[in-house]
Amino acid sequence: MKENNKLIAEFMGLDTEVFWSGKVNYYFNSSWYEEHELSYNVSWDWLMPVVEKCLIGEAEREDFIYQDIYDGLTNISLSRTYNAVVEFINQNNKNNE
Numbered sequence: 001m002k003e004n005n006k007l008i009a010e011f012m013g014l015d016t017e018v019f020w021s022g023k024v025n026y027y028f029n030s031s032w033y034e035e036h037e038l039s040y041n042v043s044w045d046w047l048m049p050v051v052e053k054c055l056i057g058e059a060e061r062e063d064f065i066y067q068d069i070y071d072g073l074t075n076i077s078l079s080r081t082y083n084a085v086v087e088f089i090n091q092n093n094k095n096n097e
Helices: 002-012 044-055 067-074 078-095
Strands: 016-018 024-028 031-034
Touching: 002 044, 002 078, 044 067, 044 078, 067 078
Parallel strands: none
Antiparallel strands: 016 024, 024 031
């Protein structure tokens, strides 16, 4: 989960800073979080902005499959939506290489 949450944070373009602990912190919703504190996998509040970013421009990017994200949302399943978002980002990164 930790690696996937980091992947999402990078996709979202969160600001980062290294503080006295020597660990990278990510800025989200007016607070700083270490990697292990990123909560995309356990909070709709964290995940929904990511879903929105994934779905923006859907009409222009027909090469991506959005059905898994929609399925997760319509079934109100955080874990299914999270997994679909991670897959979307991985596919997006591959296509942008």
